[in-house]
Amino acid sequence: MKRVYIIITLFISAFSTNAQTFMHEAGFFIGPVSTQTDYGERGDFKSNTANIGLSVGGFHVLSFYSGRSYLEENLRLRTEFSFASTNLKYHGIYVAPEDTSTAADQLRAMKGKTTYANIGSQLELNIINLSSRTSDIYIYGTVGGMYSFGNSTVSSSLGNIANANVLPDFLTDEPDQYRNDKFSTFAMTAGFGLTFDLSRNSRLFAEYRNQFFFSDWVDGLNAKNFEPNKKNDAAAQLTFGVTFYLGR
Numbered sequence: 363m364k365r366v367y368i369i370i371t372l373f374i375s376a377f378s379t380n381a382q383t384f385m386h387e388a389g390f391f392i393g394p395v396s397t398q399t400d401y402g403e404r405g406d407f408k409s410n411t412a413n414i415g416l417s418v419g420g421f422h423v424l425s426f427y428s429g430r431s432y433l434e435e436n437l438r439l440r441t442e443f444s445f446a447s448t449n450l451k452y453h454g455i456y457v458a459p460e461d462t463s464t465a466a467d468q469l470r471a472m473k474g475k476t477t478y479a480n481i482g483s484q485l486e487l488n489i490i491n492l493s494s495r496t497s498d499i500y501i502y503g504t505v506g507g508m509y510s511f512g513n514s515t516v517s518s519s520l521g522n523i524a525n526a527n528v529l530p531d532f533l534t535d536e537p538d539q540y541r542n543d544k545f546s547t548f549a550m551t552a553g554f555g556l557t558f559d560l561s562r563n564s565r566l567f568a569e570y571r572n573q574f575f576f577s578d579w580v581d582g583l584n585a586k587n588f589e590p591n592k593k594n595d596a597a598a599q600l601t602f603g604v605t606f607y608l609g610r
Contacts (some may be wrong), residue, residue, distance in 0.1 A: 387423035390434075392416070395446045397476060398598065399581035400591040402454035409454040410598075417599045419444025419480070425432070435489035440506075443481050446597065450474035450581055468530045471519040476581050478512025484551055498565075499558040504551065510575060511546035512563030514582035532588040540583050548579035563607045573597040 395417040402409025421442040422492045427467040484506030492499040520528045523540065533539045553571030560566050573596060580595035 383426075385425040386608040387425065387605045388421070388608055389423070389603050389605035390418070390420045391444075391567075391601040392418045393601035395448060395597055395599035397446075397448040397450065397581065398596045399450060399476070400578070400579060400583035400585055400588075400595070401450045401452045401472070401474065402591050403456065403590040406454040412453040413448055413450050415446060415448025417446040418446060421603075423486075423605060436500075438486040440484045440486055440504075441482075442484065442508075445477075445479050446511075446599070447477040448475070450476065464527075465530045468518070468520065468528065472516070472529070473518070474514065474516045474582055476512065476514045477543075478510050478551070478580065480510050481506035482506060482510040482549075482551070486555075497559045499556070502555055502557060503533050503557070504553045504569070504571065506551045508549040508573065509546070509550055510549050510573075510580070511544070512580075513544050514580060516564070516582040517541045531563060531596055532585050532591075533583065535587060539585055541579060542582060543579075545577060545579045547575050547580070549573050549575045557605075560604065565605050567603055567605065569601050569603070571601070572598050573599070 393416075395415050396410060397413055397415060398410050399413070401413060404410075419442055421440050421444075424439045424441075426437065435588065450473065453471050457469045485506045486502050486504050488500040488502045490501035491603055492501065516523060518528050523529050526534075529540065551571055551573050553569055555567050555569030557565050557567035575595045577599075578592075578594045580597075583591065585591040
């Protein structure tokens with residue numbers, strides 16, 4: 363994570379020395395977020411697509427214009443604050459309708475919720491120019507880092523999760539494998555988007571982004587001995603937003 367911020371700092375320093383014009387923008391976005399957690403096996407289509415929540419956020423963009431290099435014309439630094447929330451239920455092969463085992467019933471009864479905020483920075487680089495006579499259109503890529511903090515809850519329709527036979531064995535065979543508690547973690551982000559001019563002072567964009575948390579506690583579950591759940595949590599979001607030019 364430190365390497366990401368070092369790279370960002372070096373970019374800013376390099377452009378601060380040579381750039382003649384700094385352009386400021388501000389905007390907001392909203393869209394669905396798929397939180398990929400221990401509620402299902404990682405890679406299972408239903409597990410990855412059924413737990414859909416909402417993500418909203420605001421941001422500031424700093425652009426560098428001097429005409430001296432490709433990067434100064436096409437690279438932007440975006441600082442973001444965003445919020446996401448997802449209700450969680452178990453999906454996938456371990457709760458298939460034909461499975462009538464006790465473990466499957468326990469998984470079907472489980473439910474959770476994760477709510478978290480993100481604050482961080484991303485670098486945006488225009489990689490394809492599709493501009494026409496009337497509008498500037500770009501496909502861009504992003505990479506960056508976030509600090510994420512929030513709260514997760516775990517419950518069951520079978521009763522108090524602290525009671526025996528409410529949660530499956532792989533969550534109770536060792537202590538501290540589930541929590542109703544706050545969490546904080548760093549995360550890496552990577553994605554791509556499409557942006558085009560709406561007017562002289564604004565533009566619209568659509569963006570897909572993956573967020574890779576450095577923790578397995580975003581969902582409140584950390585099944586250390588259950589192979590399908592050993593990976594850290596992640597999120598995938600598709601957002602739509604608008605950016606307004608604020609000037610120099």
